[in-house]
Amino acid sequence: MSLIGSLFSGVSGLRSNSQAMNVIGDNISNTNTVGFKSSKSVFGDLFSTVLTSGSVTSQVGQGTQFIGSLQDFSQGAIENSTNSLDMAIDGQGFFIVNNGQGNFYTRAGQFRINDNGVVQDIGGNILQGFRVTGGTVNNTLENVDLAGVQSAPNASTQFTLGANLDARSAVGTTFTSPITLVNSVGNQVVASITFTKATNTTATFPATTHTQWDYAVSVPAGEGTVVAATANNSGSLVFDNTGTLDGVLDSGGTVLFGGDVQDLTVTIDFTTASPPGATQNITWDLADTTGIATNGKVTGFAATSNNNSVVQDGFPTGVLTGISVANDGTINGLFSNGQSESLFQLGLADFLAPTGLTRVGQNLFAESGLSGQPVIAAPQTGAFGSVLGSTLELSNVDLAQEFVTMIKTQQAFQASARIITTTDDLLTETVNLTR
Known part of the structure; x- marks a missing residue:
């Protein structure tokens, strides 16, 4: 192979390593690019000539070529x-x-x-x-x-009321608990349960051991109508001498249940509202599954009447x-x-x-x-x-590795340039032989 071939080898090294520097520069410049995936340069040799001398075969290359770059899809930080x-x-x-x-x-x-x-x-x-x-x-x-x-809205189907009705209150004392309900079209309606301290009306719960509060459910005019024919829409709550709910009477004074407390159902007709909704049966959750009056936490202690909490399952449009x-x-x-x-x-x-x-x-x-x-x-x-x-x-570029690769690439580029200058010196010396 002539000296001219070594010139081409040097040129191929310059060309390939300059392209490799482009890859390195691309990597380093994208260090802060979100989701960036770095690349690695791939080189291949340039084959040129096979020289045979007797039983010895020599394969002489003509430098290198930049084949391309491979993306590194490893996880970034x-x-x-x-x-x-x-x-x-x-x-x-x-x-x-x-x-x-x-x-x-x-x-x-x-x-x-x-x-x-x-x-x-x-x-x-x-x-x-x-x-x-x-x-x-x-x-x-x-x-x-x-x-x-x-x-989408969800109409109220049940509520619980945490309240205390003062056992010390005089007959005729009233206390109101507001309850925000949601009708079938998503309108919020503030219903009220008005409690009135009453005289005990049945021998089942005598005044010597129990206190009685009458209740009535209402909604504002134009926003719905409480169905009067439904027995649970009004009635009486009766508490024993420990302040625990012990029974419920209907509006006529008939015992609905006692001791083993049950939930009540309040029926409200929202078809008269604007916009009109549906008629809803809403459960007043007074007791847990064992019949113990703990769910609603309605009590009759000798303490100021108050509303502790109201929880209901409806919600308006969001x-x-x-x-x-x-x-x-x-x-x-x-x-x-x-x-x-x-x-x-x-x-x-x-x-x-x-x-x-x-x-x-x-x-x-x-x-x-x-x-x-x-x-x-x-x-x-x-x-x-x-x-x-x-x-x-973040970018998966490893800056330390890129600088190491850059130094190697720089040295390879300089070495390729040295091949050209050295070959030039040799060619000059060859020309001078004829002088």
């Missing part, structure tokens, strides 16, 4: 975030986003809700997931669209006030009525050969013939990793 829609994948998989033309894949989980209520990344690409309807996850991948999402993301990729909506509902489950993608993905910028990858087609499933399914809400996966 996880950092906490204050944004609930910032997400990181702990394990395998890529988030799926769509730009209107097709799907792309990313490990950068910086997502926001735009003005149209759609969840998108910082480049405007829309996050993809499976809609959850009535607790069931649909199997069609679609835009994660939270526009107009609200929590608007979206917050978002949380579970490890299985479920996006849960937090609503103004205190409810939480599953809205979407994220879809993740994985590839047989992720190193074959094509970088397209903005932390996005596109599938290629080398990567194979995506396998799409929910997080924590099969080999797919978990999704961590309010976190971000």
